[in-house]
Amino acid sequence: MSKLLELAAEIVIAHVSQTSVNKEELLAEIGEVHNVLAKLYKGEESEGVTESGETLASGAEAAPAISVKKAFKKDKVACMICGKEMKTLARHLKSAHEMTPKEYRQKFDIPKNQPLAAKNYSESRRQMAISRGLGDNLAKARAKKAKSKQS
Numbered sequence: 001m002s003k004l005l006e007l008a009a010e011i012v013i014a015h016v017s018q019t020s021v022n023k024e025e026l027l028a029e030i031g032e033v034h035n036v037l038a039k040l041y042k043g044e045e046s047e048g049v050t051e052s053g054e055t056l057a058s059g060a061e062a063a064p065a066i067s068v069k070k071a072f073k074k075d076k077v078a079c080m081i082c083g084k085e086m087k088t089l090a091r092h093l094k095s096a097h098e099m100t101p102k103e104y105r106q107k108f109d110i111p112k113n114q115p116l117a118a119k120n121y122s123e124s125r126r127q128m129a130i131s132r133g134l135g136d137n138l139a140k141a142r143a144k145k146a147k148s149k150q151s
Contacts, residue, residue: 004041008034018095019084064108074119080108088117 012030021029065083072078076085081097081104093099093116099107101116115122129135 004037005034008037011037015096019092021084068108068110072114072118075121077116077118080104087121090116 008030011033012026015029016026064080066078066080068080070078071080073085076087077089078085079089079092079096081099084092084096086092089104090101093101093104097104104110104116105112105114110116
């Protein structure tokens with residue numbers, strides 16, 4: 001069993017190196033991973049665990065951890081699968097849930113025009129691009145490309 005605990009710790013360390021978690025989440029995650037590994041070791045079929053601690057039979061879908069309305073805030077965006085809050089979802093979806101933004105939008109019926117990033121984060125990135133003149137550079141590059149096509 002100590003090997004299982006070591007393996008669970010290694011898996012959680014790999015996950016936590018990509019996402020930030022608090023102490024309670026870390027302990028819960030180690031426990032969940034250990035339980036799943038123990039079941040797999042015994043040859044049992046593993047079950048998923050929802051945020052509320054309810055178990056789901058394999059193949060069953062969990063209800064969203066948070067509603068669409070509450071998921072998209074001005075300063076943070078919450079993942080509707082696990083409930084974690086961050087500035088942008090794209091990287092989290094790929095690393096934590098092995099899901100593309102398109103699949104995420106389809107699963108939770110999120111409109112295409114809804115950005116998967118916090119409004120303040122998007123605005124700060126836009127302002128940074130403007131201050132660096134990236135829009136001007138793009139316009140110059142497009143004009144140069146159009147001019148070379150005409151020649």
